[in-house]
Amino acid sequence: MSEFRADLHCHSTHSDGTYSVKELIVLAAELGLKGLSITDHDSTAAYPKAFELGAAHDVLIVSGTELSCVHRGHGVHILGYAFDPEHSAIQKWCQQAQNARRQRNESILRELHRINLSITEEDLLEANPQLKSTTTRGRPHIANAMVAKGYARSIQHAFKSFLIEGCPGFVGWDRGTVEEGIATIHEAGGLAVLAHPHIVKNGSIVRDMLAMPFDGIEGHYARFPLDKERRWLDEAQTRGLLLTGGSDFHGAVKPGQPLGCSWAPENTFQHIYKHMHEATES
Ligand code: AMP
Ligand code: FE
Ligand code: FE
Ligand code: ZN
Numbered sequence: 001m002s003e004f005r006a007d008l009h010c011h012s013t014h015s016d017g018t019y020s021v022k023e024l025i026v027l028a029a030e031l032g033l034k035g036l037s038i039t040d041h042d043s044t045a046a047y048p049k050a051f052e053l054g055a056a057h058d059v060l061i062v063s064g065t066e067l068s069c070v071h072r073g074h075g076v077h078i079l080g081y082a083f084d085p086e087h088s089a090i091q092k093w094c095q096q097a098q099n100a101r102r103q104r105n106e107s108i109l110r111e112l113h114r115i116n117l118s119i120t121e122e123d124l125l126e127a128n129p130q131l132k133s134t135t136t137r138g139r140p141h142i143a144n145a146m147v148a149k150g151y152a153r154s155i156q157h158a159f160k161s162f163l164i165e166g167c168p169g170f171v172g173w174d175r176g177t178v179e180e181g182i183a184t185i186h187e188a189g190g191l192a193v194l195a196h197p198h199i200v201k202n203g204s205i206v207r208d209m210l211a212m213p214f215d216g217i218e219g220h221y222a223r224f225p226l227d228k229e230r231r232w233l234d235e236a237q238t239r240g241l242l243l244t245g246g247s248d249f250h251g252a253v254k255p256g257q258p259l260g261c262s263w264a265p266e267n268t269f270q271h272i273y274k275h276m277h278e279a280t281e282s
Pocket of ligand 4: 009010011066248
């Protein structure tokens, strides 16, 4: 029998991925994935459609999202699973985050305009045809337009030279705290997981995160080798936290992270799947 693989981290066209919900689920089925969670940034728009498509294509689906939070001025991503996507707490979070992002994105375009890099709404739509069905716009959409207009050689170049902290197009934004993010997921009946701890560079932020009431850690991530994952697998085990995993697949925007390149162990998936069904049946 083939190994049970469940990719618990990927993005659709509802946020900064380039595959639709249907394309993701069809691809997951083709790859032989048994389980999937679509974790759009500050959005649950993939649901309930993902549940219906999962049933049609024999892929088990758990609800998911990736919340953009802040802790002492640093961005931290939290994955939420097995919550009720219609719950008012999660809906309120997504609404607020999408509004704050809209303002931030407009400020980024103003800052870029000041250095004579002009990007219009038409440019954004032309470079990102999927934007019509997007609930959460982000920097990758701006990066795509910068490449299309010849302002950057690649998406990486656009980020490194213009869009990350310290660059002329960087603008901070008003995100909820990590404590608020975890509480929101719990209020909606879900499980909160610290996303990709491997890429949180500041050691004191990591220490703070490990003291927060997370239910799990994303120990298996993208194409990270085992020696880079080891610490997080050990942290999950010693702290009795769920060990999750996923590719963080975004389609064409991040070509080095194909769907299914990381996955959660079967026991983790079954725990999360059961949690979701118990929560919705009670
Ligand atoms: P935002 O949430 O709008 O601030 O954009 C952050 C998103 O941009 C992340 O979730 C990634 O999908 C993407 N991203 C961040 N840094 C890079 C990078 N260096 N290259 C490509 N994509 C990136
Ligand atoms: Fe993203
Ligand atoms: Fe992330
Ligand atoms: Zn992600």
